[in-house]
Amino acid sequence: MPAPIRLRELIRTIRTARTQAEEREMIQKECAAIRSSFREEDNTYRCRNVAKLLYMHMLGYPAHFGQLECLKLIASQKFTDKRIGYLGAMLLLDERQDVHLLMTNCIKNDLNHSTQYVQGLALCTLGCMGSSEMCRDLAGEVEKLLKTSNSYLRKKAALCAVHVIRKVPELMEMFLPATKNLLSEKNHGVLHTSVVLLTEMCERSPDMLLHFRKVCLLVPQLVRILKNLIMSGYSPEHDVSGISDPFLQVRILRLLRILGRSDDDSSEAMNDILAQVATNTETSKNVGNAILYETVLTIMDIKSESGLRVLAINILGRFLLNNDKNIRYVALTSLLKTVQTDHNAVQRHRSTIVDCLKDLDVSIKRRAMELSFALVNGNNIRGMMKELLYFLDSCDPEFKADCASGVFLAAEKYAPSKRWHIDTIMRVLTTAGSYVRDDSVPNLIQLITNSVEMHAYTVQRLYKALLDDISQQPLVQVSSWCIGEYGDLLVSGQCEEEEPIQVTEDEVLDVLEGLLVSNLSTPVTRGYSLTAIMKLSTRFSSVNRIKKVVSIYSSSIDVELQQRAVEYNALFKKYDHMRPALLERMPIMEKTASNGPTEIMQTNGETEPSVPDTKHLPLVTQPANQANDLLDLLGGNDVVPVIQTTLPTKPASAGGELLDLLGDLSLTGGPTVVPAPAPSVPVSQPPFLLDGLSSQPLFNDTSAAIPPMTAYSKNGLKIEFTFERANPNPNIAVITIHATNTTEADMTEFVFQAAVPKTFQLQLLSPSSNIVPALNQGSVTQVIRVLNPQKQQLRMRVKLTYTHKGSPVQDLAEVNNFPPQSWQ
Amino acid sequence: MQFMLLFSRQGKLRLQKWYVPLSDKERKKISRDLVQTILARKPKMCSFLEWRDLKIVYKRYASLYFCCAVEDQDNELITLEIIHRYVELLDKYFGSVCELDIIFNFEKAYFILDEFLLGGEAQETSKKNVLKAIEQADLLQEVRLLTDP
Numbered sequence: 015m016p017a018p019i020r021l022r023e024l025i026r027t028i029r030t031a032r033t034q035a036e037e038r039e040m041i042q043k044e045c046a047a048i049r050s051s052f053r054e055e056d057n058t059y060r061c062r063n064v065a066k067l068l069y070m071h072m073l074g075y076p077a078h079f080g081q082l083e084c085l086k087l088i089a090s091q092k093f094t095d096k097r098i099g100y101l102g103a104m105l106l107l108d109e110r111q112d113v114h115l116l117m118t119n120c121i122k123n124d125l126n127h128s129t130q131y132v133q134g135l136a137l138c139t140l141g142c143m144g145s146s147e148m149c150r151d152l153a154g155e156v157e158k159l160l161k162t163s164n165s166y167l168r169k170k171a172a173l174c175a176v177h178v179i180r181k182v183p184e185l186m187e188m189f190l191p192a193t194k195n196l197l198s199e200k201n202h203g204v205l206h207t208s209v210v211l212l213t214e215m216c217e218r219s220p221d222m223l224l225h226f227r228k229v230c231l232l233v234p235q236l237v238r239i240l241k242n243l244i245m246s247g248y249s250p251e252h253d254v255s256g257i258s259d260p261f262l263q264v265r266i267l268r269l270l271r272i273l274g275r276s277d278d279d280s281s282e283a284m285n286d287i288l289a290q291v292a293t294n295t296e297t298s299k300n301v302g303n304a305i306l307y308e309t310v311l312t313i314m315d316i317k318s319e320s321g322l323r324v325l326a327i328n329i330l331g332r333f334l335l336n337n338d339k340n341i342r343y344v345a346l347t348s349l350l351k352t353v354q355t356d357h358n359a360v361q362r363h364r365s366t367i368v369d370c371l372k373d374l375d376v377s378i379k380r381r382a383m384e385l386s387f388a389l390v391n392g393n394n395i396r397g398m399m400k401e402l403l404y405f406l407d408s409c410d411p412e413f414k415a416d417c418a419s420g421v422f423l424a425a426e427k428y429a430p431s432k433r434w435h436i437d438t439i440m441r442v443l444t445t446a447g448s449y450v451r452d453d454s455v456p457n458l459i460q461l462i463t464n465s466v467e468m469h470a471y472t473v474q475r476l477y478k479a480l481l482d483d484i485s486q487q488p489l490v491q492v493s494s495w496c497i498g499e500y501g502d503l504l505v506s507g508q509c510e511e512e513e514p515i516q517v518t519e520d521e522v523l524d525v526l527e528g529l530l531v532s533n534l535s536t537p538v539t540r541g542y543s544l545t546a547i548m549k550l551s552t553r554f555s556s557v558n559r560i561k562k563v564v565s566i567y568s569s570s571i572d573v574e575l576q577q578r579a580v581e582y583n584a585l586f587k588k589y590d591h592m593r594p595a596l597l598e599r600m601p602i603m604e605k606t607a608s609n610g611p612t613e614i615m616q617t618n619g620e621t622e623p624s625v626p627d628t629k630h631l632p633l634v635t636q637p638a639n640q641a642n643d644l645l646d647l648l649g650g651n652d653v654v655p656v657i658q659t660t661l662p663t664k665p666a667s668a669g670g671e672l673l674d675l676l677g678d679l680s681l682t683g684g685p686t687v688v689p690a691p692a693p694s695v696p697v698s699q700p701p702f703l704l705d706g707l708s709s710q711p712l713f714n715d716t717s718a719a720i721p722p723m724t725a726y727s728k729n730g731l732k733i734e735f736t737f738e739r740a741n742p743n744p745n746i747a748v749i750t751i752h753a754t755n756t757t758e759a760d761m762t763e764f765v766f767q768a769a770v771p772k773t774f775q776l777q778l779l780s781p782s783s784n785i786v787p788a789l790n791q792g793s794v795t796q797v798i799r800v801l802n803p804q805k806q807q808l809r810m811r812v813k814l815t816y817t818h819k820g821s822p823v824q825d826l827a828e829v830n831n832f833p834p835q836s837w838q
Numbered sequence: 839m840q841f842m843l844l845f846s847r848q849g850k851l852r853l854q855k856w857y858v859p860l861s862d863k864e865r866k867k868i869s870r871d872l873v874q875t876i877l878a879r880k881p882k883m884c885s886f887l888e889w890r891d892l893k894i895v896y897k898r899y900a901s902l903y904f905c906c907a908v909e910d911q912d913n914e915l916i917t918l919e920i921i922h923r924y925v926e927l928l929d930k931y932f933g934s935v936c937e938l939d940i941i942f943n944f945e946k947a948y949f950i951l952d953e954f955l956l957g958g959e960a961q962e963t964s965k966k967n968v969l970k971a972i973e974q975a976d977l978l979q980e981v982r983l984l985t986d987p
Contacts, residue, residue, distance in 0.1 A: 022942055029941075065945055072851055072944065074866070093978040101948055109859045131975045134953075141957040142857060166971065173956040203962040210959050251964045254919065261963045264916045304915035311913075339884040344914060375883045 018051055019044075021065045028073075041075050052083055060087060061095045064102050071105060081106050081113045088120045093132065096124070100135045109145035118148050125155040130166055133159070137167070141174035149178040153185050160192040165201040172196070172207035176214045186215055186222065197235050202252055202259055205239065209265040216272045223272065233273050233280045237287045240266050244291065255299045267291070267308040274316030281317040288313055292325055303333070303341050307348070314352050327352065327359040334366040339375055346370060346381035353388045364389050368398070371405045376412075383413060387420040395428040399438060407445050414449035418442050422454055432465040433511055436472050444479055447486025452746075455488050459495055460603045471511040473500040478515070480525055485534045491542045494529060497522060498546025499600060502553040519554045523547065527563060530575075541574055548582045552597040561586055720835045726812060726827050730757035731786065733766070733812075735829075737836050745803045747836050753786050753794040757818070761786040764816040766796055771809055775801040786816065808837040839917075839958035840892065840907040841868075842951070844940065847901055849873050852940050853947055857958035876905060886914050897921050901937045923965070924954055930969055949975065 019027075024044060031037035048063045064083050071077035084106060087099025107114050117139075124136035137159065140152060156178060159171035179186045189211070196208035212232065216223040226232040243258045243266075252259035270288075274281040291309050296302040306329055313326040330352075333345030349367070353360045367389065370382035383405065390398045399421065406417045421442050429435035439458055442450065462472050476493035484490050497504065501522055507514035529535050529543040544567060551560045564586070567579035585593050720737035727733070731753065738748045755761050764784045770776045781796040802808060810829040815822065844853040851869060860868070875889060876896055887894050889907075895917040896905035904921045908914070925935075927950050932939040940947050953968045953975075955961065962968050 021945075025942055069944065072854070074851075093975070093981065097949065097975070097979070098945065101945060101952075105854075108856075108861065110861060129978070131971070131978055134971075134975075138952050138956050142952075143859065145859075169961050170956055173959055173961055176959065177957045202964060203967060206963050207956075207959070207961055251966055254923075259963050260919060261916065261960050264913055268911075268913070300915055301919055304913060304919060307915050308913050339882075340886060340915065340918070343884045343886055377884060377887055 018047060018059050018063055018066075021062060021069065024066050025069060028069075037073075041070050041073070045070065045075070049079060052079070057090070060090075061092070061098045065098050068098075068102055068105055077106055081111060085113065085116055085120065088117065088124075093129075096132060096135055100139045104139055104142055108143060109148075114145055115147060118151050121148070122152055122155060125152065125159065130164060133167055134170055137170040137174045141170070141177040144174075144177060144181065146181045149181045150185070153178050153182070153188060157188055157192055160189065165199065165204050168199075169201070169203040169207040172204065172211045176207075176211050179214055179218065183218055186219060189215070190222070190225075194230075197232075197239065202262055206259075206262045206265060209236075209262070209269050213265070213269045213272060216269070227273055227277065227280055233270065233283045236266050236270055236273075237284055240270075240287055240291070244294065254301050256296055257301055257305065260301045260305055263291075263305050264308045267305070267312050271312035271315050274312070274318075276317065278317050284312075284316070285318065285322060288318070289322060289325065292322075292329060297332075300338065300340070303336070303338075303344075307333075307344055310348060314348070314356075323356060324359055327356060327363070331363040331366060334363060334370065339373070339378060342370060342373070343375070343378050343381065346378060346385055350381060350385050350388065353385060357389075360385075361389060361391075361394075364394065364398075368401045371401060376410070379409065380413065383409075383417060383420070387424060390424045390428060392428045392430075395424065395430060396434070399424065403438070403441050403445070406442065411449065414446045415451060418446050418450045418454070422450075422457070426461075432468050433471065436462065436465065436468055436475070440475055440479065443486065443489040443492065444483070447489040450488045452488075455491050458492050462492070462496060463499075463600055464602050466602070468511070469496075469500045470503040470509040470514075472496060473504045474509045474512070474515060477504055477517065477522070477525070480529075484529060484532055487536055487539050490529060490535065490539050494526060494539070494542040494546040497526065498542075498549035501546075501550045505554070519550075519556045520559070523550070523554075523556065523559055523563075526550075530563075530567070537572055537574060540572065541578060544575055544578050544582075548578075548585075549597045551586075552594050721833050723831055723833060725751070725810075725829045725831075726814070728825065728827075729818075729823070731755055731761060731814065731816070733814075735832075737833075745801055745805070747800045747802060747808070749798040749800065749836075751794075751796050751798065753796075754790050754792075755786040755788055756790055758788050759819045760788045761816040761818050761823075763822075764794055765814070766794075767813040767815075768798060769811045769813075770800060771806070773802075773804050773806050774808070777801075784816075802837050805837060808832040839912070839955070840909065842907075842955075843869060843872065843903075843905045844947075845869075845873050845903050845905070846937060847877070847903070849877060852902065852937065853944060853951070855948070855951060855955075872905065872907075873903075876903060885918060895921070899925050902940070920955075920960060923960075924951065926965060927954060927968055930965070931972065 028037055028040055031040055044066065048067060051059060051063050060083055064080055064087060067077045067080040067083075071080075080102065084099050084102035087095040088103060090096060090099065103117060107117070121136045121140055121144075124132050125140075127133050127136070137156070140148065140156070144152070156171050156174045159167050160175055162168055162171070175189050175192075179189070193208070193212060193215075196211070197205065199205055199208070212226065216226055240263060243263055246258060248256075249258050252262075254260050257263070267288075270284050274284055288309055291305065292313070295305050295309075297306065310326040310329050313322050318326075327349075330345045330349050333341045334349075336342060336345075346367070349360055349363070364386075367382055367385050370378055371386065373379055373382065383402075386398060386402060390402075402417065402421055402424075406414065406421065409417060421438065425435050425438045429438070439461070443458075462469070465472070473496045476489075476496050479489060480493045480497075501519075503509075504522060505517055505519050507516060509515075526543045526547050530540055530547075535543070544564075547560055547563055551557050554560070561583075564579050564582045567575050568583050570576045570579060585596065722734055722736040725733045725735045732755075734752045734754075736750045736752065738750070751766060753764065753766065762785050764781075764786050766778075766781065768776060768778065777799040779797040779799070781794055783794055786792075786794050800808065809832070811826065812829055813824070813826050815824045817823070840858045841854070841856045843851065843855075845851050851873075854865070854869065856865060872889060872894065875887075876894070879887070881898075885895055885897055887896075892907045893910065893912065893914060894905060894907055895914050896903055897918060898904075904925065906917055906921060908917050928935040928940070928947065931946070931950055932943070950968070950972055953962065953971050962971075
């Protein structure tokens with residue numbers, strides 16, 4: 015059998031392949047040759063063959079038949095064999111393979127080999143991919159090597175120990191004695207790895223941390239080493255652009271951070287050296303800035319005195335002006351972390367931060383945006399908002415939704431005047447109208463309603479906006495609603511804030527009718543405009559025109575429009591006497607106080623803790639107060655936890671601010687009795703109209719296109735689901751649950767929980783109350799939003815808990831009878 | 839550090855070092871996705887990005903991308919220095935290293951990396967010492983049989 019071809023030869027050959035198929039053919043041929051060579055147990059060429067196999071593995075081809083051969087190579091006495099064998103093991107034999115454990119004995123032998131380079135190979139392999147069992151078996155050997163005087167081995171043993179501790183934390187104790195004089199080494203390699211080891215131990219065990227801090231007096235030792243590094247002259251061996259061993263400096267600073275955290279004495283002991291590093295480090299190259307960065311992180315995390323903290327923030331401020339965008343990125347990230355604690359200091363750099371909004375790099379823009387929102391306060395709101403709105407105009411679509419929400423939140427908190435607030439909202443709606451979240455529409459409507467003196471101004475501006483552009487649905491919806499509500503102010507030209515425009519009733523009706531027929535309008539928008547037209551019948555004099563429009567739509571194909579039109583028609587005919595009362599001006603809506611913590615916004619940059627999804631539909635018996643329920647979520651990386659909020663007094667965390675507001679807004683708490691709307695109401699049902707037009711905002715109309723259903727009915731508790739499509743995202747179904755109680759006792763502490771299969775996302779808004787009154791005297795409503803991007807059949811498991819007649823009741827149920835339209 | 843990848847501008851992997859246990863399938867998927875993400879970035883963008891739940895630090899040297907995934911607490915700027923140190927080591931060893939050197943001598947690139955980093959952390963901060971160790975180990979390859987312990 016001819017000698018197998020050499021590695022380089024093979025690489026050359028494979029690279030001449032012109033197509034994927036040709037390459038595959040060559041690889042297969044070579045694999046076959048290698049296989050037969052392995053079968054022949056050929057010692058001479060095993061190393062060469064495995065090396066070739068590793069190359070092919072890197073190209074993406076399977077190489078599992080070489081695993082055992084790697085073991086044979088490791089056991090060989092030739093250094094070349096061992097080198098390739100260990101390399102192969104690290105590439106092919108992760109700890110899930112059965113073959114993995116067979117290495118243990120070889121490694122053990124090699125850890126005790128007479129040649130340090132062999133020992134090095136073993137330590138490297140163990141430290142890189144040793145499984146927990148291997149670590150347990152070999153920890154003793156590693157510990158022995160940690161105490162050797164051979165610095166080549168000692169440094170490797172230290173990092174190997176780090177790996178062992180990560181895999182088997184209980185073994186940490188056994189390495190403690192060996193760490194005693196690690197820091198008295200002169201060798202930088204050992205110093206560096208020792209610091210890493212000490213860091214790992216301190217991070218994992220508070221006891222260790224205390225031990226190192228108090229007993230071993232680690233801080234003074236580290237300070238001394240660091241000082242020597244800085245003060246010592248040029249050392250060619252460790253020099254990087256004029257700085258002596260930056261890697262070691264950075265690791266020491268990181269360990270100091272852990273030791274100084276929440277400990278006054280340690281923090282004080284390191285104060286001077288930190289100030290020294292902060293002021294003396296060269297900043298012209300990346301390496302100096304890396305050290306400064308670590309120093310800043312340490313200063314901010316320990317109990318440093320205020321002068322030092324200001325110094326740190328100023329360093330970050332200087333970073334922001336650096337040409338190097340990596341430095342700017344790092345500065346923004348750090349400032350974001352400190353903005354809560356050192357708010358005033360960060361404020362000083364506000365203008366630089368705002369300039370970063372114009373940066374070309376996406377990551378920097380996002381950071382700058384988050385930081386800008388965090389810095390908005392009552393004093394700078396006007397200036398900041400100008401910048402942020404400008405940013406909103408020109409930024410990428412991926413930012414627009416978050417930016418719009420941020421603007422709304424900030425405006426709500428700090429608006430200097432109602433007019434400014436409305437102008438700001440208008441600006442957002444006109445520039446990023448299609449990106450605002452669906453819940454901002456009702457939020458804005460409420461805001462407008464409550465700004466009584468601005469009604470005329472608002473409706474005029476919205477009308478003008480409509481003339482320009484009817485494509486952005488949220489804007490159109492808010493505008494139609496306002497015109498319907500305040501159309502009389504519009505035509506009478508009562509605006510004080512700006513030049514009143516001259517507009518006739520017919521022109522207004524033209525615009526609204528235009529919305530009805532336009533292809534750009536979604537069904538929800540059409541509903542808004544039809545209702546607006548109807549409302550104008552009590553405000554305008556051209557009633558006949560309105561009657562005509564309404565009657566046309568009573569035969570519309572869109573069922574929702576048809577139903578509305580039919581009912582409005584009835585209002586003209588049989589119930590004309592009720593019409594003025596029904597369509598009169600909305601009262602000011604109660605705004606429940608649910609503004610949460612000062613954090614204005616959390617965007618995509620912050621990941622939520624991902625929840626383990628062990629079962630398909632798990633439910634948890636947690637109190638309703640927890641904002642992050644372990645209800646079923648998507649597995650994988652883009653997790654959005656279900657935010658189950660409680661009653662208005664308890665704010666939700668995690669980006670739920672706006673939605674929280676909505677939750678309290680869209681459901682009437684208390685007195686108004688809202689019976690579950692009956693499906694497809696025949697014409698003569700005023701209560702249905704009352705539903706839509708009294709204190710419940712219009713958007714809560716049930717979409718007759720999707721019939722409601724009874725999800726649960728047991729022991730007197732009945733839960734009905736009504737549906738609506740969220741706009742503009744058709745993949746979101748908005749379900750409102752109505753819980754009623756036919757028994758003679760109230761059901762108190764009522765909590766509704768739901769879980770959905772993996773492919774869905776679920777969001778529960780806060781319930782209207784947690785008492786389901788007896789004898790159907792009222793109901794508890796709660797809104798659920800379900801995201802169903804894959805349009806799979808909707809299923810839900812619900813859990814109900816309540817107290818009835820003094821005893822707690824709990825029940826689980828599956829809901830499978832969702833109407834097909836709710837998920838198709 | 840969780841892993842380091844070296845890949846060409848066409849997306850071909852030249853070196854992959856994994857410091858966390860992952861199956862072959864998972865590794866392939868991560869490599870593929872990450873490589874595509876990085877190749878899609880424009881040249882003026884910064885060297886750091888958040889990808890899934892990892893911090894990624896990458897830098898391009900000639901036709902090769904050097905890409906590391908580090909943990910939350912790791913200093914991104916010093917990671918750039920680590921990458922640079924590795925490139926310097928390769929350069930010293932191969933003499934003006936280019937991508938072809940790494941393609942044809944991939945096992946040596948791994949050996950050098952394993953003398954510089956262990957378990958994802960730097961084990962030796964002196965360039966000289968790393969190269970000396972590699973030199974000695976290379977010499978050992980000439981020896982026919984190692985003496986037994």
